[in-house]
Amino acid sequence: MTIPPGAAKLAVFALGLVPLALLLAQIIRSDFGPDPAQELAGSTGEWSLRLLLATLCLTPLRQLTGKVFFVRIRRMVGLFALFYASLHAFVWLSLLLGFRWHAIGEELLERPYVTVGFASLLILVALGITSPKAMVRRMGRNWKRLHRLVYVAAILAIVHLAWVSRTDFGETVFHGSILALLLGYRLWRRFARTAGQAARR
Amino acid sequence: MLVKKPADIQPSEITPESVYRRRREFLRTGATLLGGGALLPGLALAQQGDALKAAAPADLARTPPAPWWEGKFAAIEPAPSSEPFFTSEALTPYRDVIRYNNFYEFGMNKSDPSNRSGDFRVDPWSVEIAGEVARPGRYHLEDILKPHALEERVYRLRCVEAWSMVIPWIGFPLADLIKRFEPTGNARYVEFETVVQRDSMPGVRSPFSIIDWPYREGLRIDEAMNELSFLAVGLYGSYLPAQNGAPIRLVVPWKYGFKSIKSIVRIHFRKTQPNTSWNDLQANEYGFYANVNPEVHHPRWRQDTERRLPQNLFSRRVIPTRLFNGYGEQVAHLYQGMDLARHY
Numbered sequence: 222m223t224i225p226p227g228a229a230k231l232a233v234f235a236l237g238l239v240p241l242a243l244l245l246a247q248i249i250r251s252d253f254g255p256d257p258a259q260e261l262a263g264s265t266g267e268w269s270l271r272l273l274l275a276t277l278c279l280t281p282l283r284q285l286t287g288k289v290f291f292v293r294i295r296r297m298v299g300l301f302a303l304f305y306a307s308l309h310a311f312v313w314l315s316l317l318l319g320f321r322w323h324a325i326g327e328e329l330l331e332r333p334y335v336t337v338g339f340a341s342l343l344i345l346v347a348l349g350i351t352s353p354k355a356m357v358r359r360m361g362r363n364w365k366r367l368h369r370l371v372y373v374a375a376i377l378a379i380v381h382l383a384w385v386s387r388t389d390f391g392e393t394v395f396h397g398s399i400l401a402l403l404l405g406y407r408l409w410r411r412f413a414r415t416a417g418q419a420a421r422r
Numbered sequence: 423m424l425v426k427k428p429a430d431i432q433p434s435e436i437t438p439e440s441v442y443r444r445r446r447e448f449l450r451t452g453a454t455l456l457g458g459g460a461l462l463p464g465l466a467l468a469q470q471g472d473a474l475k476a477a478a479p480a481d482l483a484r485t486p487p488a489p490w491w492e493g494k495f496a497a498i499e500p501a502p503s504s505e506p507f508f509t510s511e512a513l514t515p516y517r518d519v520i521r522y523n524n525f526y527e528f529g530m531n532k533s534d535p536s537n538r539s540g541d542f543r544v545d546p547w548s549v550e551i552a553g554e555v556a557r558p559g560r561y562h563l564e565d566i567l568k569p570h571a572l573e574e575r576v577y578r579l580r581c582v583e584a585w586s587m588v589i590p591w592i593g594f595p596l597a598d599l600i601k602r603f604e605p606t607g608n609a610r611y612v613e614f615e616t617v618v619q620r621d622s623m624p625g626v627r628s629p630f631s632i633i634d635w636p637y638r639e640g641l642r643i644d645e646a647m648n649e650l651s652f653l654a655v656g657l658y659g660s661y662l663p664a665q666n667g668a669p670i671r672l673v674v675p676w677k678y679g680f681k682s683i684k685s686i687v688r689i690h691f692r693k694t695q696p697n698t699s700w701n702d703l704q705a706n707e708y709g710f711y712a713n714v715n716p717e718v719h720h721p722r723w724r725q726d727t728e729r730r731l732p733q734n735l736f737s738r739r740v741i742p743t744r745l746f747n748g749y750g751e752q753v754a755h756l757y758q759g760m761d762l763a764r765h766y
């Protein structure tokens with residue numbers, strides 16, 4: 222059975238909106254408890270990281286299964302990661318910082334976890350802006366170079382999470398292992414390819 | 423949705439559980455009020471006619487940990503109506519006080535302590551008094567509490583994570599307990615230790631936790647003897663829930679919340695400054711003193727403002743943080759000549 226690509230994409234789009242729906246439902250039912258600002262910062266942060274890691278899974282999945290579908294949805298999933306990361310930063314700016322603009326600079330300089338999160342977000346924004354097909358064509362080889370930065374963004378996000386965690390590093394170890402696996406897979410493939418080329422020569 | 427400005431929220435709306443307790447006390451307070459308007463700050467609460475300022479709502483009633491507790495709670499001296507043992511700021515509702523907790527022995531999330539502490543055992547309970555005291559020993563909690571009459575105090579609680587609450591505690595002055603056990607001249611610090619119940623504390627079992635249990639905290643002896651330092655055994659007129667540090671915990675309202683150690687099993691009088699858990703973990707983030715100070719920022723959190731809980735996304739109460747959490751009059755002298763930016 223083949224699912225039409227359009228329908229599959231639509232399904233992924235709907236799936237990407239589920240976290241937002243969950244967050245909104247929780248807000249409406251005031252499920253976030255007495256400190257919703259903090260809780261919202263936490264859940265939006267977690268969803269950004271999950272979606273970022275999900276984006277990174279797609280290329281290996283394509284390679285392992287041979288299904289083009291996985292790279293077709295890559296841009297969309299990546300943009301969802303950007304969307305939730307922006308929401309996360311907005312929650313921080315509005316609810317935690319209360320739009321005290323003068324405090325932003327101080328926070329960026331003095332709280333390393335903010336600096337690192339911000340750097341990660343900047344990369345995601347750059348990747349988002351250059352993600353349309355026209356940009357891919359225009360940038361040629363440079364596009365691929367730029368978009369490898371997604372790994373840097375993910376590493377920074379893990380560092381950010383480790384810095385946010387105070388005593389229990391379970392979450393950091395969990396997400397960090399997934400990222401390490403994905404990075405390892407890429408390096409292994411590259412090594413295998415160059416080794417293969419060398420052998421053929 | 424009804425959106426209100428913070429100023430429109432009356433304390434009585436936020437704490438519907440504050441109820442009339444003792445008719446006699448009500449009449450007395452009422453008479454004073456009629457006599458002179460000086461008591462106005464306490465008016466909102468006084469009008470609720472409460473002797474104890476607040477009681478836990480009936481549907482969340484707690485059972486005594488052991489029968490002897492009932493007698494202990496039968497007579498509680500109500501909080502006065504003036505600072506520092508009372509504040510007229512709106513109380514944080516009971517359900518938030520008991521559902522939003524940092525108690526890492528039960529887990530990292532704020533809801534973990536209330537959700538995952540069901541197996542915690544508070545009876546029998548004993549407290550070891552050790553070190554530089556004339557009467558060291560291991561005492562049953564009933565004996566520890568016996569000579570102390572319980573009283574209510576309404577204190578602000580400021581967490582280092584930049585949120586705060588107002589809580590009506592039940593307990594007695596720490597100084598009274600310290601005097602009873604007669605510390606020697608060498609007792610310059612007091613160290614406290616939290617219980618470790620591996621089987622009932624999932625956080626203690628977590629392989630990724632880097633706290634070296636048991637949790638430890640400490641005070642300088644003059645801080646411990648300060649009139650504000652309080653040992654709490656209840657809140658909202660009822661027994662302490664596990665998540666709030668049952669059966670006995672420290673409350674030092676001018677310091678960040680992590681100094682107010684929970685579920686105490688050991689009080690050790692020492693000559694030298696004890697190690698404290700957070701200070702051991704990250705000395706650059708958590709100092710021994712941990713006095714609330716809006717000017718000394720923690721590496722993670724700005725400290726110049728605080729979110730007074732409960733927050734609502736549409737009417738957020740963000741208030742300026744005060745030096746010593748507003749208790750400077752009582753404690754500032756303890757730190758005279760000290761550089762508070764260095765001794766954070």
Ligand code: HEM
Pocket residue numbers: 262263264265266267269270273306309310313317335338339340341342345378381382385392
């Ligand atoms: C301007 C950029 C960013 C800022 C200011 C920021 C700020 C924050 C804050 C204030 C918290 C909560 C800290 C606490 O619990 O006390 C947090 C947590 C978190 N952030 Fe960010 N962040 C940024 C970017 C990102 C990005 C790009 C990601 C991921 C792609 C991310 C992932 C996370 C995660 C996973 C958490 C932990 C959530 C939890 O488990 O509680 N953040 N961040």
